[in-house]
Amino acid sequence: MNPAPHPAQTTRPSLFDPLMVGELHLQNRVVMAPLTRNRAPGTVPTAMMATYYAQRADPATGAGLIISEASQISPQGQGYQDTPGIFSSDQVAAWRVVTDAVHQRGGLIACQLWHVGRISHERLQPGGGQPVSSSARTAASRVMVDGEFIACSPPRALRDDELPGIVADYAHAARCAMDAGFDAVEVHAANGYLLEQFLRDSLNDREGAWGGGLDGRTRLLTEVLQAVAHEAGSGRTGLRLSPVSPVNGLGQDSQPQALYEHVLARLAPLNLAFAHLVEGTTGGARDEVPFDHAALRRHFAGAWVVNNGYTREMALQAVEDGRADAVAFGRPFIANPDLGWRLRHQQPWADADRQTFYRGGERGYTDYPAVAPTTSA
Numbered sequence: 001m002n003p004a005p006h007p008a009q010t011t012r013p014s015l016f017d018p019l020m021v022g023e024l025h026l027q028n029r030v031v032m033a034p035l036t037r038n039r040a041p042g043t044v045p046t047a048m049m050a051t052y053y054a055q056r057a058d059p060a061t062g063a064g065l066i067i068s069e070a071s072q073i074s075p076q077g078q079g080y081q082d083t084p085g086i087f088s089s090d091q092v093a094a095w096r097v098v099t100d101a102v103h104q105r106g107g108l109i110a111c112q113l114w115h116v117g118r119i120s121h122e123r124l125q126p127g128g129g130q131p132v133s134s135s136a137r138t139a140a141s142r143v144m145v146d147g148e149f150i151a152c153s154p155p156r157a158l159r160d161d162e163l164p165g166i167v168a169d170y171a172h173a174a175r176c177a178m179d180a181g182f183d184a185v186e187v188h189a190a191n192g193y194l195l196e197q198f199l200r201d202s203l204n205d206r207e208g209a210w211g212g213g214l215d216g217r218t219r220l221l222t223e224v225l226q227a228v229a230h231e232a233g234s235g236r237t238g239l240r241l242s243p244v245s246p247v248n249g250l251g252q253d254s255q256p257q258a259l260y261e262h263v264l265a266r267l268a269p270l271n272l273a274f275a276h277l278v279e280g281t282t283g284g285a286r287d288e289v290p291f292d293h294a295a296l297r298r299h300f301a302g303a304w305v306v307n308n309g310y311t312r313e314m315a316l317q318a319v320e321d322g323r324a325d326a327v328a329f330g331r332p333f334i335a336n337p338d339l340g341w342r343l344r345h346q347q348p349w350a351d352a353d354r355q356t357f358y359r360g361g362e363r364g365y366t367d368y369p370a371v372a373p374t375t376s377a
């Protein structure tokens, strides 16, 4: 269980205060949320990506911690064109250029580990095979293939004897992330992808050890986190959850509060560095489905990072109140490489152009100007 959030603190913490997140020493509590940008042709990161992350890495102007765009742990884990992988030696070497650029600016970067499950298309799958999931039910969602968003392919249900291999793929990816110089890893268990496809009874209708009740449905996530924490170290391992986000056609669990409290209670022995919560519908309404985040947090001892639609005022308040240790910003970081500075100095935020979110070149990626005075870093 969680002790009082800030037992030794006499003054209220600020968004701009340092924070220990597991073994990481953040210089401020502004986190860059993971943002898929589809600019890794052939799944290998580019020099342009290094520039993009470096622009946001200086804690004096950018983020105290960057979470990378979601990166597939295996060829089977890919669901969109030109997303980076974190499983081959080419990818590791290319990510090393990115992490070096971030570290040169004094920043920290975690790698988001991703398996999309059924949110994919046969044309992206090894050998043109079916995407995989907990259950053989097609997602009412779309993925990007050959430059356009098209309907997901019908998945097949993974066999029980395939699941240890999925766990091993996560462990391998975590090792690759460490080899590539990342400071931490974030296991992506949010937004309707594979791990959430096992968690929720809106989809997981398996019988046996990886389905059914809470223990069965939380087994894959638990084993993945045990394996990943073993590779990366628990002080460098976090996870992302979105307890009531219905995105990617997953819908709601019949008992989200009980499910997610079970998840964190079961993970407690691992002493993970951070939990990263998408509150409400990802990129949408924060309060459509009631959920008691404070009750959930009582099952977690590490740093509590919140996200989804945060304004400056909301973020300052959340940290001051102790409701969160840090706040992650997604869309605002696309158009404001110096978001940290703008937050600190109460400067207006530029709007991001949605047309350039996914795929493309420098336009709408590395060409958003900073207004902060340049630092020597």
Ligand SMILES: Cc1cc2nc3c(=O)[nH]c(=O)nc-3n(C[C@H](O)[C@H](O)[C@H](O)COP(=O)(O)O)c2cc1C
Pocket: 033, 034, 035, 036, 037, 068, 069, 070, 112, 188, 190, 191, 240, 278, 282, 283, 307, 308, 309, 310, 328, 329, 330, 331, 332, 357, 358
């Ligand atoms: C272009 C774009 C790409 C995204 N990619 C990811 C991703 O790779 N992994 C993830 O967990 N969330 C992803 N998200 C969700 C964001 O991390 C974040 O949860 C969401 O934008 C809400 O936060 P915000 O209101 O601060 O933007 C993405 C969102 C956008 C707009």
